[in-house]
Amino acid sequence: MIDPKLLRTDLPKVAEALRKKHYELDAALFTRLDTDRKERQIKAEGLQAERNQYSKSIGALIGAAKAKGDDIEPLKAQGEALKHAFLEAEESLQAVQSKIESLLLEMPNIPDGSVPNGKSESDNLETRRWGEPPTFTFSPLDHVDLGVALGGLDFDRGAKITGSRFLQMRGQIALLHRALGQFMLNTHITEHGYEEVYTPYIVNRESLLGTGQLPKFEADLFKLDDEREYYLIPTAEVPVTNIFRNEIIDELPIKFVCHTPCFRSEAGSYGRDTRGMIRQHQFDKVEMVQFVEAKKSWAALDDLTTHAQSILEKLKLPYRRVTLCGGDLGFSAAKTYDLEVWLPSQSTYREISSCSNFTDFQARRMKTRYRNASSGQVEHIHTVNGSGLAVGRTLVAVMENYQREDGSIQVPDVLQPYMNSLRVIS
């Protein structure tokens, strides 16, 4: 959530910054609500102070009245009157505060000044390109044809077991998929300084509010039919980032990596990527999450992005990096770099990782803070996260880029130790 103090002091500037995200901030509404809030809060707290003071003195007043033989009922009635005046003011304050809270919870993070203008994906800015797309002496197949022919990908049975956008993997393809996850996890642990965490795959509403999936994006989530309001995680970002919800952290930075399945309802994307495993309701992802001091989040984003890139480079998969434009930027992010891997079947680069700085936006929603050693003050931390990488899409990329004319797939060198030294999938 955006710092309410910033909204009060610099409303036009915030509204202007949010326009880059194509969000129209209703400044008049906010000002009106906040003016009301201030007025009502001062009134309610004043009445409460009066009531507290009266309660403290009533013992003596009753004692004195009794000594004189006076009726003590008027004294109690006075207390009652104070209570009712306060409760009325309190109720009116609550009403306006909950309106402000809803408004704040639906307001996206402020994009960083360096974020390019633009409306959609096509306005994203390419900032890096690595590797050469492979050239084939035959016409390359897509991962569906390759995987089905190898008996490793089974979309029909996935659909039978569950429904569309689910798949089953088998044999050496399933092994390749598992090897990719293990390789990514191990690399981040041993080479990039992350600590492994295992978390629940089902989260509550508070956690989703904390990272920003709720209240606005309920439709993207799978919700359990249960009175407890539980949801399947759409990304490990949710459970991992919420580890420190409502906590004050002593030692920063903290770097976690977590391999989980992710569940997305993909509502509203019915026509897109219907073929293959690019867009599934369930996919595996290795997620990196960093908790850092406010001053250090931009360096952390650069750092984390190179960690994701190194996975692609070790796998020798050609990719490019784009900086998302304002219109394509997610709700909670201040800035995002997407990594896109080359897919021969589509002759294009497709998203395989998304690395973002959320500044203090998630931390404010989660109330995650740290004690600034130099100032002694408690401050909100910054959160930075990114995929390192989406495992399903990496499988697609390996299959397509490493395919051979006979339909077999060469195993990338770095994966062989994870696959019992298997060199070719056939």
Next chain:
RNA sequence: GGAGAGGUGGCCGAGUGGUUGAAGGCGCACGCCUGGAAAGUGUGUAUGCGUUAACAGCGUAUCGAGGGUUCGAAUCCCUCUCUCUCCGCCA
């Protein structure tokens, strides 16, 4: 699923209706003491919100969460939640 016991500050632990944001201890910070240290000793040591130039003062909230009773609730009542113990079941 059944039965019972509990959730108080960074930690331990008092506190069953009225100067309790909360005794006491530990830890931590700073000072005194000391040649230096330990011991001893003194002071301080939660977070949010509001007001404010102020991280000064003042006000307000918070004793798992929410609701209720009362002039007044950490203390009484209700609901939820989490933890622990025993039985059952089970990966």
